[in-house]
Amino acid sequence: MPVIHNPPWFGNQYRLVAKSDANDPAYRRGAPTTIATRTQTGACSVPEAGEALWRGVGCSLEGDRGESSRRETEMIRATTLLLVSLFTIACSGSSATPDASARVDVPLAEATVDVGVGDTASGDAVSSGCTSNSQCDDNVACTEDACLDATCRHTAVPARCGAGQTCDVRLGCQAGRICGRDADCADTDPCTMGERCDTASRVCVSEVLDGDGDGVPPRVCGGNDCDDGRPDVHPTTPETCNGRDDNCDGTVDGPAAATACGMGFACTSGVCTCAGTRCMTACVDLQTAGDNCGACGRSCGASGMCVAGTCRCAGAMTDCGPGLGCIDTTSNPMHCGRCGNACGSGTTCSTGACRCAPGTSPCFGGVSVFATSEPDEGLALAVDPTGNVVATGRTGNMVNFGSGALTGRYTSVFAASFSETLSNRWSQVFAGDPGSRSGTGLPPFATIGMGKGIATDAAGNVYLGGSVRWRIGFGGMPLDGGPDGNGDLDGFIASFDQSGAHRWSRRVGYDFSQDEVQGVGTDDAGNVYIAGVSSHAINLGGDPLGSSSSGRGFAFVASYTQAGVHRSQAIYRLQGRSANVTFAVAGDGTPYLAGTVESLAPGELTVIPVGRSEGATWYLRDPGGDLHGLGAVGFANSMNYISPTDIAADRAGVYVVGSFRGTIDLGGGNLVSESCASIFLAAFSPRIEHRWSRRYATTSCPISGEPVGMRLALDRAGNLYVVGTFGSSVQIDFGGGTLTSTAGDAAFLAAFTNTGTYRWARSFARNVSPTGSAATITIDDIAAGATDSLYITGALTRGSFDFGSGPQVGARDGDMFLARYMP
Numbered sequence: 001m002p003v004i005h006n007p008p009w010f011g012n013q014y015r016l017v018a019k020s021d022a023n024d025p026a027y028r029r030g031a032p033t034t035i036a037t038r039t040q041t042g043a044c045s046v047p048e049a050g051e052a053l054w055r056g057v058g059c060s061l062e063g064d065r066g067e068s069s070r071r072e073t074e075m076i077r078a079t080t081l082l083l084v085s086l087f088t089i090a091c092s093g094s095s096a097t098p099d100a101s102a103r104v105d106v107p108l109a110e111a112t113v114d115v116g117v118g119d120t121a122s123g124d125a126v127s128s129g130c131t132s133n134s135q136c137d138d139n140v141a142c143t144e145d146a147c148l149d150a151t152c153r154h155t156a157v158p159a160r161c162g163a164g165q166t167c168d169v170r171l172g173c174q175a176g177r178i179c180g181r182d183a184d185c186a187d188t189d190p191c192t193m194g195e196r197c198d199t200a201s202r203v204c205v206s207e208v209l210d211g212d213g214d215g216v217p218p219r220v221c222g223g224n225d226c227d228d229g230r231p232d233v234h235p236t237t238p239e240t241c242n243g244r245d246d247n248c249d250g251t252v253d254g255p256a257a258a259t260a261c262g263m264g265f266a267c268t269s270g271v272c273t274c275a276g277t278r279c280m281t282a283c284v285d286l287q288t289a290g291d292n293c294g295a296c297g298r299s300c301g302a303s304g305m306c307v308a309g310t311c312r313c314a315g316a317m318t319d320c321g322p323g324l325g326c327i328d329t330t331s332n333p334m335h336c337g338r339c340g341n342a343c344g345s346g347t348t349c350s351t352g353a354c355r356c357a358p359g360t361s362p363c364f365g366g367v368s369v370f371a372t373s374e375p376d377e378g379l380a381l382a383v384d385p386t387g388n389v390v391a392t393g394r395t396g397n398m399v400n401f402g403s404g405a406l407t408g409r410y411t412s413v414f415a416a417s418f419s420e421t422l423s424n425r426w427s428q429v430f431a432g433d434p435g436s437r438s439g440t441g442l443p444p445f446a447t448i449g450m451g452k453g454i455a456t457d458a459a460g461n462v463y464l465g466g467s468v469r470w471r472i473g474f475g476g477m478p479l480d481g482g483p484d485g486n487g488d489l490d491g492f493i494a495s496f497d498q499s500g501a502h503r504w505s506r507r508v509g510y511d512f513s514q515d516e517v518q519g520v521g522t523d524d525a526g527n528v529y530i531a532g533v534s535s536h537a538i539n540l541g542g543d544p545l546g547s548s549s550s551g552r553g554f555a556f557v558a559s560y561t562q563a564g565v566h567r568s569q570a571i572y573r574l575q576g577r578s579a580n581v582t583f584a585v586a587g588d589g590t591p592y593l594a595g596t597v598e599s600l601a602p603g604e605l606t607v608i609p610v611g612r613s614e615g616a617t618w619y620l621r622d623p624g625g626d627l628h629g630l631g632a633v634g635f636a637n638s639m640n641y642i643s644p645t646d647i648a649a650d651r652a653g654v655y656v657v658g659s660f661r662g663t664i665d666l667g668g669g670n671l672v673s674e675s676c677a678s679i680f681l682a683a684f685s686p687r688i689e690h691r692w693s694r695r696y697a698t699t700s701c702p703i704s705g706e707p708v709g710m711r712l713a714l715d716r717a718g719n720l721y722v723v724g725t726f727g728s729s730v731q732i733d734f735g736g737g738t739l740t741s742t743a744g745d746a747a748f749l750a751a752f753t754n755t756g757t758y759r760w761a762r763s764f765a766r767n768v769s770p771t772g773s774a775a776t777i778t779i780d781d782i783a784a785g786a787t788d789s790l791y792i793t794g795a796l797t798r799g800s801f802d803f804g805s806g807p808q809v810g811a812r813d814g815d816m817f818l819a820r821y822m823p
Contacts, residue, residue: 142167158198158205166203176203191221224248243270301325347822353788354822361760364804365820366422372399375813378793381783384456387420389791392451392464401427413449415464420789422820426500430474453520460498463528465517467491475502491517493530504564510537519583526562529591531583541566555581557591584649592654594644648714653685657712657722671695679707692756699731715784718754723782723792734761745777751823765801775799790821
């Protein structure tokens with residue numbers, strides 16, 4: 001606000017002294033100091049209230065009385081000269097008002113007008129938030145109005161005012177101090193700066209004080225800048241944590257300072273502090289922070305919450321660890337059924353399982369072929385509770401399952417574990433030691449070993465069964481076979497933990513006997529069961545069973561604890577020595593056997609239908625420790641044969657698959673084959689009571705093309721899966737249309753409910769070998785995974801087969817394959 005003072009004609013001169021106010025926020029840094037002085041002539045009085053700087057000033061007499069009198073005399077003389085000049089002008093007919101071009105050259109001390117001119121960006125001359133110049137019109141004719149950096153700036157243009165006037169950005173054109181040079185404009189007002197003479201109007205102009213150049217005058221000069229010594233302190237400065245009042249709101253380190261520190265931080269004495277844990281740029285409480293629960297970066301996800309440092313997930317959500325948080329594993333294709341289980345291409349995640357897209361069941365999930373120069377074959381599979389698949393079989397001198405080459409000898413046993421997507425987790429080869437045949441003059445026996453049964457328990461432990469000639473070691477003490485020189489086979493059972501480390505192993509056999517473990521299973525309590533055949537006597541861990549001289553042959557079943565301690569055993573005599581059995585254990589510990597024999601010993605079966613009986617299924621139970629034969633059923637036919645090839649069991653009952661030629665009755669009426677062998681699938685109650693049975697006819701088949709190798713798997717939902725092979729031009733119909741092998745061997749896979757209702761069927765592993773090649777595919781086992789994945793193993797020989805991703809080549813002597821499909 002400009003102030004016009006009438007010239008003081010009389011009186012003493014006084015010096016006004018302004019001191020800093022200790023209570024003013026702008027001057028809290030120290031004790032009050034002199035911030036401005038001003039000379040006043042006449043009586044000592046405080047200037048008008050509009051000049052805030054001068055509130056509370058003190059007056060002191062400047063000079064002595066004689067000096068004051070001299071100055072007053074000079075001022076009177078100067079005034080007299082000025083009046084005479086004006087009178088002369090009036091008499092000559094000119095206006096009494098000085099001409100704008102007239103030069104008034106008088107000492108500054110004798111000037112009669114003293115005008116303070118406002119700054120172009122001070123006080124009321126500045127406003128914020130504009131977007132265009134038109135929003136900044138202040139209705140003051142002598143100012144130039146502009147919007148710069150979202151701030152209205154009003155610049156005085158004195159040339160727009162009349163002669164003897166200057167422009168005040170608030171009041172417009174005002175009478176000003178007449179000047180001829182810049183020195184004429186010097187004043188003692190501490191709130192002005194840049195005093196100069198405007199050459200166009202010959203009037204003094206100046207700006208309001210802005211000591212730090214931030215465009216905002218200090219409060220003492222009518223502005224809002226609370227610290228005119230720091231350009232980064234003014235009302236539009238964001239508040240930060242630095243011990244200052246950055247935005248001049250009257251509060252040091254106001255609420256916005258903590259926000260500037262970052263999420264969760266506090267501002268204490270000008271320093272950003274964290275009472276919790278620093279995670280990147282945030283300060284968090286690891287006990288409650290959903291994005292950093294228990295550890296930095298561990299997110300509970302949008303559907304989770306952090307309680308006491310642990311992610312808790314709602315509903316069907318599962319905590320999948322750092323960076324993932326709560327995941328709906330019932331529908332998420334990258335975490336289907338469990339964290340990290342990704343569904344393959346062409347599949348979706350439904351009810352926690354990877355399933356084929358509509359119309360594509362089953363869909364291909366991958367295949368691995370383990371090519372070597374020696375014969376290799378996968379003979380048995382099992383899936384552990386976490387979805388890893390374990391395999392066993394036979395291999396030659398060297399094989400690589402994905403974790404490095406393994407060396408065997410002659411024909412060796414292997415055990416290997418793979419992830420659900422067929423990546424090798426661990427693998428081992430167990431080579432037998434050759435016998436010396438000392439004293440016979442004959443060369444040592446070639447060791448022959450193979451794994452034929454494998455199972456897992458709820459803890460992920462692996463149980464491996466099979467046979468070996470002579471001596472073999474699994475990581476503990478070597479297991480010795482029969483006496484030197486006999487070359488007989490001995491069975492074995494060995495256990496490993498889920499990482500492949502040896503737990504225990506034991507021999508299953510007897511001297512001068514051919515003994516072979518052909519199946520392994522576990523119950524829900526963790527007990528392990530084995531089944532197989534022996535030619536004479538056998539030692540299963542209890543009393544020896546059988547006869548070392550009879551040579552009739554028998555099937556055996558034995559049970560052990562999870563630690564390998566013998567529990568129970570039983571044998572069932574057969575008429576011939578060429579018996580083979582397939583084996584399954586229900587969750588309640590009920591073991592089941594199915595197989596084919598030359599003939600049955602009289603009285604061994606409680607029910608024998610009319611006719612020559614060559615196939616049999618035994619039902620065994622363990623009520624109280626010992627296994628007892630509570631009943632057995634033999635299936636007679638009028639001609640040809642019946643061959644059970646695999647068996648599966650759960651608490652609801654037992655299921656058997658196989659092939660037959662002729663007419664059979666499994667308890668539900670006659671089943672009649674076509675000209676080729678037909679496939680049968682049947683279900684029985686836990687007490688071998690017929691529930692249902694089905695026949696699936698094959699047509700247009702030579703003897704060599706009849707379906708073989710049928711294997712059976714049962715998933716957690718009770719669905720049944722049958723896999724096998726069939727030759728060129730053979731046709732099979734499981735209920736959904738004919739499957740045909742058009743060029744050599746192929747495989748089939750069919751699915752049914754546990755009531756025998758057809759679900760789907762398809763052929764796979766097409767033979768794409770050159771015409772005339774002797775390519776064959778052997779199917780040895782199928783297993784259902786925890787998330788409905790199906791795994792199939794066997795061997796490819798002398799040809800190429802397409803499982804769904806292009807040709808896979810088998811060596812001359814056969815290479816093991818492991819394939820995955822999803823129903």
